[in-house]
Amino acid sequence: MSFVLWIPLVGPLVFAALSLLLRGSSLRRFVGVAASSAVLVSGLFLISAVLNGDIPEGGGGILRADALSAYMLSVVGAVGLISTWGGLSSAASSRTKNAAGYEALIALFLAAMSLAVLADSIGLMWAAVEATTIATAFLVGHHRTRRSLEAAWKYVILGSVGVAIALLGIVLIYAASVGTDTPTLSWILLSQSTRGLDPALITAGGALAVLGFATKSGLAPMHSWLPDAHSQAPAPVSGLMSGVLLSVALYAILRIQSITNLVIGPEFLRTMLSIAGLLSLLVAASLLIRQRDYKRMLAYSSIEHMGLMAIGVAIGPAALPSVLLYILGHGLIKATLFVLSGRILKIEGTPVIADVRALLVRRPGLAIPWLIAMAAIVGFPPFSIFFSEVGIIMAGWSVGLGGVVGAALVLLLVIFAAFTRLTVQMTIGAPATTVPPSPQAFTPDYSTHGPILPIILALATTATIAFVAEPVGTLLLQATAVLGGTN
């Protein structure tokens, strides 16, 4: 079974090489889809192995797939598939030289994220997270405009400085393990309770590592790169970054937390993550109310959801199954929304909300999936985000963090109102009367302007997954148990 661990790493690399070799072929545009499928299929294989009680290891213990890793790998694959399939470029545009680099970098990005979730060493996990910054730097600056260059510069500087702080934290954690018999960065060894790690070093190291990875996962107050990068990157890249890159950074926080919890107890990181989570919700709420750009609106929505997930992580084992389900639901829906926003931007030619009016009358083919996905992202049932949010809030009450989840609930209501207003502004209403009235203005456009199947798949999955107790529920509980939670 251990060879499956190598597929999500080697597969995308092979496809990346193919993308560079397939000169002038339109097959090149399927590279991203193929790479994501490879990741998804191996993720599902690993899940089935884990559910059978097996924990595949590979590369002499470098790679390891427990329930949490297998689940995260599948999420990376699924969100990657939706983003790349939904944002499939046309055959003509995929023949350019630019497209080769683009597809190759997407595949590299997927490989780096897969390595981050499969690595057993937290050092290797760090290197993989940093590699995601490297792979996405040119993707954010892909359009080569002044704005995208600005976004890319901020992203790389803030991202690498943040991740450098995480490295300092990991180095201190390693220094703590040097005092014991076997110095190690292996996550599985560090999270054995009997090691006697130095509490002062673990506190400082854990705090710095969480701070660093929080930068990468877009938590306030280190979020300022996120709206710029998400709004300037091509739509599939925004979908991937928002849908899984942020969650992969959150996964790193989960792993670090499970080490610090054993040595210094949960209180310290709980305070830190609660503050960061509430601050993220506050930033998102205040900037969503007056938002003018719909891609930036989606970016702030990611900050909001990451904030709530951080609160879930702060709450601990009781909320973790909800957080993990949240990662999948948010990833799929956000990828769908970014793909759709890319299509709207292409057709309408403007990212400004006020300029896109009456979409439901003019372009129902785009407006209907957009409305459904919007309903899912603000947390309407039956979509899984609703159940995750309820789960986190209930768990918060049960462990005595009522104040934190109460404040979060108020901010969520503000965000809900802001979202509803902006969505209504974009979709509902009568089209503006043009003078002279053009004949096209009143022929509704039913075209979806791109593949509709990935969007249907994403929406259907999120609408049903919360009701599937077996094997989803079992898997989530196993993944929580991996992190030291008994629940």
Next chain:
Amino acid sequence: MFETFFPQLIGLCTGALLLTSALMVWRHSLLASIRLLALQGVALAALVAVIGIAEGESELGLVSLLILSVKGIGLPWVLAYQSKASIKQIQESTRLNPTAALLAVTLLSILSYVVVSRVFGLGDSSTGHAAPIGLAMVLIGFLLLISRRRARSQLIGFLVLDNGIATTTFLTSGGVPILLEFAVSLDVLLVVLILHVFTGRMRTKFGGTAVDQLRELHD
């Protein structure tokens, strides 16, 4: 024989690291900063070699060579990749005047001594006593990142920060596993190359490399 020299050699290397960081804050010429960065890389490689000899680990010799080639030669060469004549002209206009900046460096160094001795204790080894230097370099790197306006000067700030992390690593734990060391070096090298490409694009799009011009995106 070596045992008597060891604390002095550690002191010499870490002193050179701190001194080059402080001088980088003081000097405004880009070329001078790049040369200081190269010197810092060499000092870091020397530090690793000294620790390697003291602990008798041949692996650290390899790491020392890696650091010498990446931080001492490779990265400064990438940064200075331009004709000598034009690079000499580039002067940084910082947000802080030199006196205030040097004062800030002093305060940051004191702060890191206080933090490290209070939180972890300095221990009784000579490397433990030098450990605050690493944190001081990280903080000085932040100062450079915040106070500089030019793209390449910010990049130098990032590299000082990274050198600070590496210094902390070697002084507190005698180095991380070599696989991670390779990965870190590769990542830093790639980040610098990417930012270098972006600097070039910035020059063609904006007609300069002052980061202050990047203010079109906001809410």
